[in-house]
Amino acid sequence: MLTPDSDHDVPKSAVSSPEEHYSPKDLKYYNGHLNKAQFNLILINCSLNLLKLIYKDFDAAKLRYFIVEVLRRSKTTTQSLQICCYYFYRILRGEQKNIPSCPKKLFLGMIILSSKFNQDHNYSFKTWLKICGCKEDDDTCTINLKKLKQVEIQCLELLDYNLYINTSKYENWCNVLLIFGYDFISLHQVSLGVMTWCNDQESTLKLDRWNKFLLRMDDKQLCEARVDFKHYYANLIGNKVVTTAPSKIDSLFGKRSFESSEHLEVKRVC
Numbered sequence: 001m002l003t004p005d006s007d008h009d010v011p012k013s014a015v016s017s018p019e020e021h022y023s024p025k026d027l028k029y030y031n032g033h034l035n036k037a038q039f040n041l042i043l044i045n046c047s048l049n050l051l052k053l054i055y056k057d058f059d060a061a062k063l064r065y066f067i068v069e070v071l072r073r074s075k076t077t078t079q080s081l082q083i084c085c086y087y088f089y090r091i092l093r094g095e096q097k098n099i100p101s102c103p104k105k106l107f108l109g110m111i112i113l114s115s116k117f118n119q120d121h122n123y124s125f126k127t128w129l130k131i132c133g134c135k136e137d138d139d140t141c142t143i144n145l146k147k148l149k150q151v152e153i154q155c156l157e158l159l160d161y162n163l164y165i166n167t168s169k170y171e172n173w174c175n176v177l178l179i180f181g182y183d184f185i186s187l188h189q190v191s192l193g194v195m196t197w198c199n200d201q202e203s204t205l206k207l208d209r210w211n212k213f214l215l216r217m218d219d220k221q222l223c224e225a226r227v228d229f230k231h232y233y234a235n236l237i238g239n240k241v242v243t244t245a246p247s248k249i250d251s252l253f254g255k256r257s258f259e260s261s262e263h264l265e266v267k268r269v270c
Helices: 036-055 060-074 078-093 103-118 125-131 145-158 167-182 200-216 229-234 258-266
Strands: 185-189 194-197
Touching: 036 060, 036 078, 036 103, 036 167, 036 194, 036 200, 060 103, 060 125, 078 103, 078 145, 078 167, 078 200, 103 145, 125 145, 167 229
Parallel strands: none
Antiparallel strands: 185 194
């Protein structure tokens, strides 16, 4: 789905040493804490939650499916999605005038712009329409060639035609973004590779707090701040992050006595 620009998959056993410095776009930067699938899932949820702050009300399940499919079909890079989320943050801090009518159009427009900024060679509008499963001359469709060009212009106007983000700002934003996404995880069982997400009520409260924080955070501060996801992650070990191995579970196909069956029945959970 999401692919790094120039890095290869890193074995789970490989953990970067403290002396080594990797950019947030490098898989090794987060390899000691998250695997690639978990990292991608967090970024997808980040984009969804940022859109919730902009649009407030929409079908989250349908939008998530749309985001995943566009990223999968277009083979969008991790870096392009991170920059796309940065553009959402800028829109959130702006006046939000003349935004596209639905979050799907805003996501599509911003992922096109971030891909163009991040990569020298990119898809044409016609190819993006094929990725979305739309026809360029279909006036009955929610998006066609003419409408897609209008969406891009709308997105450029929202960003004041400024797509640039420098290296230091980009690296700090990546760390802020990952902390933002990870905050919506209630439990991370490292040994099992399982992440449990907050319920709807908790997510609503967290979104409200993050909305206030992002509105207060000056874009210029991202150049000067020293944000590190690794330090944030280390503070959660033993609380949200559980690293111990799970207790041994009897085989489902092994022979059990009546007493052992009763014991297992008491501990059964959904």
